[in-house]
Amino acid sequence: MVTLIHDYEEVAAFGEGYSETAALNFQHKMSFYQKFIYTTTNDRKQVEYISHAKENTLLLIFSNSGRYISEYTHLTDAPSKKCFEETKAKVVLFTSNREMEKDPRVDLCIDWEYKDLVQNHPVLYQLLIERIAIAYQNKYGFPMEK
Template sequence: MGLLIHRLITILNTEDPDSTNYHIALTLVLHYTKISCSSIKEIADLCSVSKSTISKFARTIGFDDYYHLKESAPFIENRFHFSLNYLTNILGTIDGEGIAPYFNAITKDINYFKENLDLETIDHLAKDLVRYDQVYAFGLLFSETAAVDLQYKLAYLQKFIVTRQEDTEQERIIETATADKLIIIFSNSGDYVKKHQLKHLSARQKIFEKSNAKIVLITSNPEMMENENIDYCILFHHETNMQTHHFMYQIITDMIALRYRYFSTKQIKE
């Protein structure tokens, strides 16, 4: 998924439907193929607003200007030649090999996690959730849905954490976070910590270097355990090349909520 599509969807999910930003985002989504070949005046006319309003909108959603927004518009499948992207890895495999390998991969990964459950590290995070009053959970795309899932599961236990869908706001919070904050990152590859996966793979390491928060990464990449910007990792494993992390996240967040309920009831503060 491209950066512009992600940011437009975020506006539609978070803005007041009566707002100008929502109106522009909805118009751009409905006429998405026109963006890459339209001038700022043509887009302004399409949205029934001024050129300056379009420029302001572009800056509001994290672009330098309209031309930067326009450059991000073309949808190119597998833009970064990443073979594990959703269209290629999931839909492409099912189209080519049938449904059976898809279900087999999910079953194998769940069984592996069950047999190799690292409850000690999950308990570590559960205790941190008790200790920290200010907790954030972030990810991109499917990984951000895991952050929202954890937010709702913990809310049932009267533990309230914060997540933000906007990639720019996630970066701001991480970079400026103080030592009294706990940040949970969902990233199957672990690349979230090193580079912006939707923004031409631009470097993001410095954001974490500046952060003073405790950072916990939920990932399938064991190499991230050695990353100096991560305090500790909760690892899961892929038995095949099929990317099943959106299923694995659901199980992991259930385990986190379960163990948080245990420790919060015991009032573990040490």
């Protein structure tokens, strides 16, 4: 995972609600390693970015349910989302929905087992982000130490 993040020219992270908070936290964390991640909380800009992303782009999607890939959950009747069918980017999905591993729009699914009725995925996201940052630092170093 960290090799992908390091090697891709363009990296963007998106989500909705708590998941977007994870994307923002990830953006902030990776800036310490001089790896700059694009994100925005504007859902229209997210869709536009995803639709037009090229092969040199890595999309990191935080979605506990996995629905971010397929529908606009905050719109009436949750209409279908088409931007993932249009993108040329590599899509990595962080989710607790193991069924998303089979989704052809997802290139890599990083999932976890979620058995709790309490919505604790914001905490799980933070642990995941910290784990990725530690692995990144172990492999590529910490620029501020140089």
